Amino acid sequence: MNEDCRYKYIFDQILRMTDDGFIVVNKDGVVTDINDQYCDFLGIDKKKAIGGSIKNIISNSKMIDIVKNRYDEEGVIHKFVEGETKDKDNDFLLVSRSCVLDENKDVVAGVAQVKFRFDTLNSAKKLMKEYMELEFFKEEYNRINSERFCFDEIVGRNRQFLDMKKKAFKASRNTFPVLITGESGTGKEVFARAIHYNSDRKDKPMVGINCGAIPSELLESELFGYEEGSFSGAKRGGKDGKFIQAEGGTVFLDEIGDMPLNMQVKILRVLQENEVDKIGGKEPIPIDVRVIAATKRNLVEMVKEGSFREDLFYRLNVINIEMVPLRDRREDINLFSNYFLSRLNDEYKSFVTFSGEAKTCLQNYSWPGNIRELNNVIKSAYATCDEFVIQLTDLPSKLVTRHNVDKLICSDNKLLKCMMEEYESSVIKEYLKNSNYNCMEAAEKLGIHRSLLYKKINKYGIKMEK
């Protein structure tokens, strides 16, 4: 037996004995060797694999690049294209790749070794999970940092609003609980962030939780965490809840009015004792956390009805900040409109402005969704406007209808009856449109009988645009 043959036997035996998968390609990426273990993992026939390009069996393989650009890689994760492994749930591996050179530095082969051993696979899975988590936290970190909001950036000159801003600024100088109330989109979270990031706690985390968005059975573990093995499905090593994650910083309990009564008792205990009980924990854990809560619900009413605990209400409501709805701070509408538009202009290096009529229209609308709604309207108008001016036609129809109706009322050379009819017709059109031209629904919302609605549709010649 010549020396080459002897080495081939030894090589084949090693490939059979190992727990790992091996594949060898030539300098053109053609498969020259692959062991049975790897073929089994891929669910392929060895004879068919050998002699063909590696891309035929692993379409996203890096081996061609490795031999072309002559480099090595160790312990990296390879995720297979769906359908290219025998078991579709086993679709990634830990792999090391190497470009083999001879004494003249010519490429002899490319070799890849993949790890199948259970523990290695498990570490790869763990790595993959940690990687995904890291990506998630990176995104969250960037999002939070881009929305830090210092008090100077909080727009508004309405008197009542400025008083609240002053109160919030004072709150950032102490650690009393704060309760921020007000309609959706009025800036409760913006205030909470400003309080935290202007306080001595700014270098510690601000951890938020939307109490209304989490199913009540998960809320306790989210807030207080759990010990390993405390219930089936509990993570190995247990989990820290939001209060522990926020140690030294602030917990923001958003939508506190949606918190179930049984959890309200537990939050009360945390506020009174400054300690949390992990689920399955033996000892309470002392914490140093400031609590800021927010809600759009009327907690005073809820206390009266018995759906919110009075003792918790008083604990949370040490400092109360009541956000002003946008319709009650009309002097700020123009300010916000310009602020949001200038942010878009800065971002996209443009010089878009408002037409006079668009400005009046924005000014006259009632903004039930408050600042969030205004911001969204400006974004979508910016996206649709031609050239450099946002016109009335770029604004949503609900704003424009209202605006036209207001204009109608202001024109003084019309008879009252005529003005009333035009107004009635435009209101009916709007309700029909919002009900997707379902007459029954529109009539119900308008508080009139369906037959009367039909009569009015005929009278005003309203087109049913379904």
Ligand SMILES: Nc1ncnc2c1ncn2[C@@H]1O[C@H](COP(=O)(O)OP(=O)(O)OP(=O)(O)O)[C@@H](O)[C@H]1O
């Ligand atoms: N004073 C402000 N200056 C600039 N932007 C603001 C201001 N207040 C609110 N915003 C913007 O308005 C939007 C809504 O604000 P935020 O989420 O704080 O409202 P919210 O009252 O907490 O709403 P919800 O009750 O629905 O959670 C956000 O995009 C925020 O950036």
